[in-house]
Amino acid sequence: xxxxxxxxxxxxxxxxxxxxxxxxxxxxxxxxxxxxxxxxxxxxxxxxxxxxxxxxxxxxxxxxxxxxxxxxxxxxxxxxxxxxxxxxxxxxxxxxxxxxxxxxxxxxxxxxxxxxxxxxxxxxxxxxxxxxxxxxxxxxxxxxxxxxxxxxxxxxxxxxxxxxxxxxxxxxxxxxxxxxxxxxxxxxxxxxxxxxxxxxxxxxxxxxxxxxxxxxxxxxxxxxxxxxxxxxxxxxxxxxxxxxxxxxxxxxxxxxxxxxxxxxxxxxxxxxxxxxxxxxxxxxxxxxxxxxxxxxxxxxxxxxxxxxxxxxxxxxxxxxxxxx
Numbered sequence: 001x002x003x004x005x006x007x008x009x010x011x012x013x014x015x016x017x018x019x020x021x022x023x024x025x026x027x028x029x030x031x032x033x034x035x036x037x038x039x040x041x042x043x044x045x046x047x048x049x050x051x052x053x054x055x056x057x058x059x060x061x062x063x064x065x066x067x068x069x070x071x072x073x074x075x076x077x078x079x080x081x082x083x084x085x086x087x088x089x090x091x092x093x094x095x096x097x098x099x100x101x102x103x104x105x106x107x108x109x110x111x112x113x114x115x116x117x118x119x120x121x122x123x124x125x126x127x128x129x130x131x132x133x134x135x136x137x138x139x140x141x142x143x144x145x146x147x148x149x150x151x152x153x154x155x156x157x158x159x160x161x162x163x164x165x166x167x168x169x170x171x172x173x174x175x176x177x178x179x180x181x182x183x184x185x186x187x188x189x190x191x192x193x194x195x196x197x198x199x200x201x202x203x204x205x206x207x208x209x210x211x212x213x214x215x216x217x218x219x220x221x222x223x224x225x226x227x228x229x230x231x232x233x234x235x236x237x238x239x240x241x242x243x244x245x246x247x248x249x250x251x252x253x254x255x256x257x258x259x260x261x262x263x264x265x266x267x268x269x270x271x272x273x274x275x276x277x278x279x280x281x282x283x284x285x286x287x288x289x290x291x292x293x294x295x296x297x298x299x300x301x302x303x304x305x306x307x308x309x310x311x312x313x314x315x316x317x318x319x320x321x322x323x324x
Contacts (some may be wrong), residue, residue, distance in 0.1 A: 004182045007175040009149040010114075011040055013156035014078065016186060018048055021076060022237055024160060027054040027063055028080030037082050038116060038175060060089035064113060070096050076160055081115030084169060085129045098165045099140030108163045114156070116172035117145075118210055119308050122283045123172075124299035130209070130261035130292075132237050134166055136270065141246055142191055143237040145169040147212035149180045151235055156188025161193060178213075194241035194246075200230030203321050204248040206271055207258040208234045213253075215258055218314035227322045237267055242274055249275045253284035254321045257268040258309060263291035285324035289319050 004012060017024045025048075026041060032055040035042030045053040056063050060081060067077035073099060082088045089095070094113070119128035135141050142164055146152040152170060161165035192268040197212060198219050205215040212233045219229035232248050249255050255275055258270040268289040275287050293307045 001181045001183060003179060004149050004153070005176050006146075006152045006170070006178040007040060008040065009153040009169055009182050010156060012182070013153045013160070014041065015044070017157060017160045018044070020050065020186065020241060023074065024076040024078065025052040025070070026078050026080065027056050027067060029056055029058055029063075029082045031055060031080050031309065033069055036080065037173065041080075055177060060086050061093050064090040064093040064098065067111045067113070068093065068109055069284055070100065071109045072101065072107050073164075076110055078112045078114060078160060081113065082312065083127045084115035084117040084131055085126050087113065087131055088134075089116065091134070094135065094141065094165075095138050099138050101140075102164070103140060103249070109165045110163050112159045112166050112168055114168040114170060116175070118168040118171040118173055119297050119304060120173040120208060120210060122299065122301050122304060123297075125296040128297045130168060130169070130259075132167075132253045133261055133266050136267060141164070141238060142166045144191055144233060144235060145171070145209045145237055147171075147209055147233050149178050150182045151195070153182050154187060155191065156190050157186060158176070158188040161188065166191070171207070173210050184190050189235075191245060192236045192239040193243055194234045194236070194244035196230065196234055197233050198231040199227065200228040202228045202252060202253065203254045203256065204230045204252040205256045205258055205314070205318070206232045206234060206245060206248065208237065208267075209260055211258045211260050214309060214311050214314055217311045217316060221311070221315050222318050222322070224250060225319075227318065231280050234271075240271070240274075245274060246279045249279040250282040250296070253282055254292065254324065255283070256288045256314070256317050256321060258290045258314060260292055260309060266291050266296050287320050288321060290314060
């Protein structure tokens with residue numbers, strides 16, 4: 001079982017799927033000769049050629065449109081957004097064409113759009129966004145957001161093989177900070193299934209992406225105070241594993257929903273609503289949410305730290321819930 005960083009796990013999934021299935025090809029800005037902004041695809045063009053590792057113009061709408069056409073013709077395209085922030089330029093393609101393809105024409109669109117997401121890296125307002133909430137409302141799209149190296153590989157394998165379009169968010173803060181043993185072979189992580197990262201009995205944290213690590217750190221601190229915290233990593237944003245979410249709410253009776261994206265209109269609101277509607281009688285306190293402050297992410301480190309969730313905010317919320 002090889003030990004891989006999060007970034008290496010993404011590379012491994014792409015490489016192995018391209019070796020396994022000749023229909024899989026990559027397209028995006030600077031992914032070929034240069035090897036990608038974060039070197040995820042370094043060496044791919046030399047191995048697989050320019051027809052399967054395609055350097056595109058700077059046009060996210062064009063990239064996604066080309067990927068859709070290829071997918072409709074039986075290919076398995078993986079389109080890279082150099083930074084996920086610029087997926088906004090392809091919003092019309094994704095929401096009005098890719099997501100509706102099967103419903104309008106009865107034709108599957110098995111494509112993946114992947115890209116580096118998230119903050120904590122001093123990237124400023126145009127290179128640090130989490131854009132999942134824009135697409136949570138869009139029927140026809142699937143979305144995954146791994147927090148571990150094993151899931152970075154497993155979820156990407158599943159996304160490439162899925163008959164539906166999948167948005168695959170990879171957190172650049174985790175690229176070289178997360179490292180673990182990753183199963184070899186072609187073992188995919190099922191889309192739509194959450195993972196328990198820590199068992200607990202008193203309070204639950206439901207989260208995903210980079211904030212899973214923050215939740216685990218906060219849980220360790222609370223354990224020293226005698227409060228047992230369960231951490232559920234939903235890892236699939238659409239579809240949500242509602243069964244796992246409701247189960248952890250019923251088990252602990254107290255839930256904190258944590259995510260890095262903005263609070264207003266975020267994934268946490270949907271999770272909170274489902275718990276309130278379907279597990280209210282099991283709750284012993286309000287469903288709390290922690291997320292980024294509702295402002296574009298600052299470039300200055302001290303200001304970014306103020307805007308994004310951190311362990312101190314999570315611990316404070318867990319203490320309030322535990323005492324409720």
